[in-house]
Every structure is written in C-alpha cells, then in structure tokens.
Amino acid sequence: MCLFSGRGRHTSSISVTGVQTCALPVLRPLDPKDRTDEGLVAFHRLERGEMALVDYLGYARRSNPGSERLWDPDDECFVFRRLGQRRVVVESVLTLRRAGYRTAMLSNNVEEYWDGVLATLDVETLFDVVINSAHVGHRKPEIEIYELLLSELEVSAERSVLLDDNRDNIEGAAAAGMRVVHVTESDEELFSDLDAVLGT
Numbered sequence: 449m450c451l452f453s454g455r456g457r458h459t460s461s462i463s464v465t466g467v468q469t470c471a472l473p474v475l476r477p478l479d480p481k482d483r484t485d486e487g488l489v490a491f492h493r494l495e496r497g498e499m500a501l502v503d504y505l506g507y508a509r510r511s512n513p514g515s516e517r518l519w520d521p522d523d524e525c526f527v528f529r530r531l532g533q534r535r536v537v538v539e540s541v542l543t544l545r546r547a548g549y550r551t552a553m554l555s556n557n558v559e560e561y562w563d564g565v566l567a568t569l570d571v572e573t574l575f576d577v578v579i580n581s582a583h584v585g586h587r588k589p590e591i592e593i594y595e596l597l598l599s600e601l602e603v604s605a606e607r608s609v610l611l612d613d614n615r616d617n618i619e620g621a622a623a624a625g626m627r628v629v630h631v632t633e634s635d636e637e638l639f640s641d642l643d644a645v646l647g648t
Contacts, residue, residue, distance in 0.1 A: 589620025
C-alpha cells in the first residue's frame with residue numbers, strides 16, 4: 449500500500465518566481481526578536497479545521513499586512529494558483545493502483561480550498577482513501593493522522609510507504625513505523641527510491 453501526501457505526490461513545488469508575478473506588496477521582514485510561533489500555530493489550526501479561513505486571513509492581515517494575499521483564493525497571488533500536476537506521477541499512481549496496491553491521499557489542507565482540489569484531481573480514480581487534515585482534526589506530522597489512515601486502509605505501518613516532500617512529515621511517518629520516500633523535484637529520483645522501497 450502506498451500513501452501519497454496531498455502535495456508532493458502529484459504537484460510541482462511553488463515557484464518563487466511564479467509568486468512574484470502577482471502584485472504582492474513587499475512584506476515586512478520580521479525582526480528575530482519579534483518572531484514567535486503564533487503564526488505557525490494559527491496556520492496549523494487552519495489545517496486542522498479549528499479556524500475558519502476568514503479568521504486566519506484576518507490574523508495574517510493584522511500580523512504581517514500583505515501576507516494574507518498568499519492564502520486568499522480570491523486573490524491573484526494565491527499560492528495554490530502556482531501549483532501544477534506532475535502528470536508522470538499521477539500516471540504512476542494509476543499504475544500502482546491497477547497493479548493491486550492500495551493508494552491513499554493524505555493532505556494537510558484547508559476546508560475552504562477542498563472543492564478546488566477535488567475539481568482538479570480525480571481522487572476517486574486515483575485513491576482508495578482520501579483524508580483532508582481539516583476534516584479529521586489532525587495534521588501531518590502528528591502521529592494520529594497516520595494511525596487514522598492506516599486504520600481506514602486496514603494496513604499495518606510496516607506494509608505501507610509514505611511519499612512526501614516535507615521532512616517533518618517524513619519523520620512523523622517513520623516514527624509511526626511506516627516506510628518513507630522523500631519527494632524532490634526529480635521524477636527519476638522519486639521512482640528509483642520508490643522502486644527500492646517496494647522491491648520492484
């Protein structure tokens with residue numbers, strides 16, 4: 449069984465150049481003494497479904513004006529507009545599923561973005577199980593979300609492989625007993641690493 453992260457398994461990374469093509473104001477750099485984990489905590493609450501998008505955008509607007517534009521789906525600078533499918537990866541998911549592997553999508557996501565995800569990706573064809581962090585109250589790399597997914601798939605951790613582009617998520621899955629593949633921009637490296645883990 450293979451688990452694919454919500455981003456790394458089918459999309460290319462956000463291009464810094466791409467983000468700069470919109471009319472985003474210069475963001476105020478934070479002085480190290482002013483940095484807190486508050487912004488990260490707020491975003492994680494958004495991904496767990498504990499905070500509405502409108503509330504998060506208000507928080508971002510107050511804490512660092514302009515930054516809210518990156519997360520507003522109605523704004524030209526919305527970061528998800530810069531993502532595109534890696535077709536070769538999508539085709540590989542289909543190949544694995546046809547070969548009898550159970551596949552799943554495990555996504556740190558936002559409730560208000562979810563319809564857009566479903567509109568651009570045929571999740572029913574690609575995956576046996578789909579989990580959005582905002583629907584279950586846990587996010588990667590929290591161990592509970594990996595345990596939930598394994599339970600829904602009825603698969604043991606040692607018989608699973610998680611592919612993800614985020615090191616924290618990889619470490620969380622490994623701590624849960626899963627095998628892991630770190631996704632990079634290289635398709636060749638990705639497929640070589642996956643073949644090695646699957647023994648194909």
